[in-house]
Amino acid sequence: MSLDTADALAFDHTVSTMATTMRVLGHPGDLDVRRAHAVGVLADPQATLDLLTAADLADPDRAVDPDMDPAICVAEDVAHATANPFRHPGRAGGVVRELRITDRDLLDDRHGVAVSPKLGPILLGRLRTWLLNAGTITINPVVDLDPRAHPPVDEHDPPARMAAMVRHRDPTCVYPACTRPSVHADLDHIDAYVPLDQGGPPGQTRPANLAPLCRRHHRAKTFGHFTYRRLPDSTYEWTLPTGRTITTHPPTPRPEPPSPPAPRGHHRRT
Structure with a gap:
């Protein structure tokens, strides 16, 4: 982030104060580790306040016994808590x-x-x-990736579970070489949606007719004469305005783990 110099110095001072307090409270990390932890704590205003309240722990003129000060007990929990x-x-x-x-x-x-x-x-x-x-x-509940579990609907926007299923199926925008996560993408009707009152057929919103497109490529498809279709093998064939076709392949699935070895003294039947 870009800060005014005075604000940057004040921020650095606060992080340093929190990191020093963590060390006094028994945090085992070195300075860089404690400063990184302090920045994470700043995301929680109450935890930050608890830690800064104990910032004078090393002050020899402190009137309260740190072992009996409840604020110190809370600060110790903050100092040793892991990110979650x-x-x-x-x-x-x-x-x-x-x-x-x-x-x-x-x-x-x-x-x-x-x-x-x-x-x-x-x-x-x-x-x-x-x-x-x-x-x-x-x-x-888990998202069922079987398209048969998500019957077609006549509305333009898919139900939440259908939308989640499509985004699970295609984790990125399906335009060639685009890597934008589908969780942030629009769900596009591959064959443009036509409202029923304008003559459109029923069941246009279904998994087979939906695909995630980032906003840029969604606009390219809508206004730039790009077309595409989903093939039976889960690939997408795009036709560019020039007439050239490009195929987008689905992500490579994670390999199955190896089978555990058979117990000694037993033979596996085939």
């Missing part, structure tokens, strides 16, 4: 995180990995720690 993306102070309804995880991942205590479009791969051990400290947790 499931906590967001002040946000009504909490924070929603999308995680892609299979039953195989959940059963693997050592190497299981969940994937989040925003956070990337997450080890299950770390995820468990976050969830244990997240307070109230609401788990939404």
Whole structure:
């Protein structure tokens, strides 16, 4: 971020004060680690206040015994708390995180990995720690990727579960070489939607006729004479205004983990 020089110096001083207080409270990290932690704490106004309240802990003239000061106890919790993306102070309804995880991942205590479009791969051990400290947790039903589970509708906008299914199916904008995440993209009708009262057929809004396009490529398709179609193998064939065709292939799926070795003394039947 770009700041006025005075504001930047004040910000740096506050971060340094918080990092110093963390050291007095027993934070084991070096200065850079503590400063990085302090910047994360600044995202929580109450936690920042708790830590700054204890900023004079090292002051020899402090009248209150630090061991008996309740403010110090709270500050110690702040100083040693780990970052948690499931906590967001002040946000009504909490924070929603999308995680892609299979039953195989959940059963693997050592190497299981969940994937989040925003956070990337997450080890299950770390995820468990976050969830244990997240307070109230609401788990939404999984998104069924089978198109048959999402019957066509006549409205222009797809239902929420259908929209989620399409974005799971295509994690990025389907224009050639575009990598913008589909979670931030528009859902485009491949064959343009025609309202029913204007002669359009029923069932135009369905997974097979929807694809995520970032705003730029959505406009190119709508106003720039670009056309495309979804093929049976999940690829997209684009036709440019020049007549040239380009194919967009779906992302490479994650390889299946190897099968566990057969127990000794037993033979696997084939």
